[in-house]
Amino acid sequence: MTATTPPADAPEIVEVDLRDPLVAAVLAWLWPGAGHVYQRRYAKGALFMVCILGTYFFGLALADGKAVYASWTPTDRRLQYICQVFVGAPALPALVQNYRVMHDKVPLFGGLMAPPRQPVLPNAYDELASWHEDYNKLWELSTLYTLVAGLLNVLAIYDAFAGPVLPAPEEETERPPPDDEID
Amino acid sequence: MLLATTIYNQLWFLLPLVVAVSLVYGATRHELMGPILAHAWRFGLWVLAFIAVIFVVLYVLATWVV
Numbered sequence: 001m002t003a004t005t006p007p008a009d010a011p012e013i014v015e016v017d018l019r020d021p022l023v024a025a026v027l028a029w030l031w032p033g034a035g036h037v038y039q040r041r042y043a044k045g046a047l048f049m050v051c052i053l054g055t056y057f058f059g060l061a062l063a064d065g066k067a068v069y070a071s072w073t074p075t076d077r078r079l080q081y082i083c084q085v086f087v088g089a090p091a092l093p094a095l096v097q098n099y100r101v102m103h104d105k106v107p108l109f110g111g112l113m114a115p116p117r118q119p120v121l122p123n124a125y126d127e128l129a130s131w132h133e134d135y136n137k138l139w140e141l142s143t144l145y146t147l148v149a150g151l152l153n154v155l156a157i158y159d160a161f162a163g164p165v166l167p168a169p170e171e172e173t174e175r176p177p178p179d180d181e182i183d
Numbered sequence: 184m185l186l187a188t189t190i191y192n193q194l195w196f197l198l199p200l201v202v203a204v205s206l207v208y209g210a211t212r213h214e215l216m217g218p219i220l221a222h223a224w225r226f227g228l229w230v231l232a233f234i235a236v237i238f239v240v241l242y243v244l245a246t247w248v249v
Contacts, residue, residue, distance in 0.1 A: 012213055012214065012215060012218050014214040014215065016214060041214075043216055044210050044214070044219075047206060047207075047210050047219070048207065048210065051202075051203040051206050051207050052203070052207065054199075054203065055199070055200065055203045058199065137193055141193070141196050144200075145196075145200065148200060148203075148204065149203075152203065152204065152207045155207055155208065155211045156207065156210075156211070158211065159210065159211045163214075164210075164211060164212055164213055164214050165211060165212055166212065166213070
């Protein structure tokens with residue numbers, strides 16, 4: 001990357017070497033910020049890493065790692081995971097845990113990111129209901145933080161693939177005087 | 184103030200989220216760290232102001248209207 005520091009009032013002029021954008025995008029999905037590090041955009045890579053992973057792991061910790069789980073049973077379609085999985089590798093253990101639970105195997109890591117024990121019943125006190133009761137507001141906050149982290153990484157993936165979306169230059173504030181004033 | 188007097192108020196969870204969203208959004212609009220931080224600051228204030236308006240409207244509705 002070649003970046004020149006412009007004067008304060010000048011528009012930002014940057015020249016970004018995206019290297020292989022597809023590789024960068026895949027890396028950015030796998031680990032937030034990794035795509036930018038691959039492109040040698042170290043400052044932005046660090047920023048994305050800290051912000052996105054910080055948000056994700058903080059959210060994950062709020063509900064002891066239970067709010068990130070993959071499930072697609074008729075009574076428990078975990079749509080939030082579609083957003084969470086954009087964080088990449090840190091959310092992928094949920095798929096392994098889902099596979100294990102669905103095949104009657106014991107989940108790994110003490111049940112971290114494992115779906116609730118099946119069946120999840122619509123109007124009964126099942127394991128998912130007990131999680132909601134135990135964590136209360138923290139359950140929603142945990143889901144929100146991890147979900148937002150995934151969505152933020154979508155922006156980071158796009159930035160790794162196509163570079164920054166520079167704002168359009170501001171319109172001229174000084175307009176020429178009307179014709180009748182030009183005399 | 185409501186926010187400041189309640190240490191364990193769940194609204195505090197908003198701040199790290201706004202900081203993270205602002206910085207990431209700013210970083211997708213600029214390449215250099217100076218403009219990123221300036222954009223993030225403006226965007227963060229805008230988001231907080233927007234949320235504050237919604238909060239006040241809902242608070243008034245919940246307290247006196249409903």
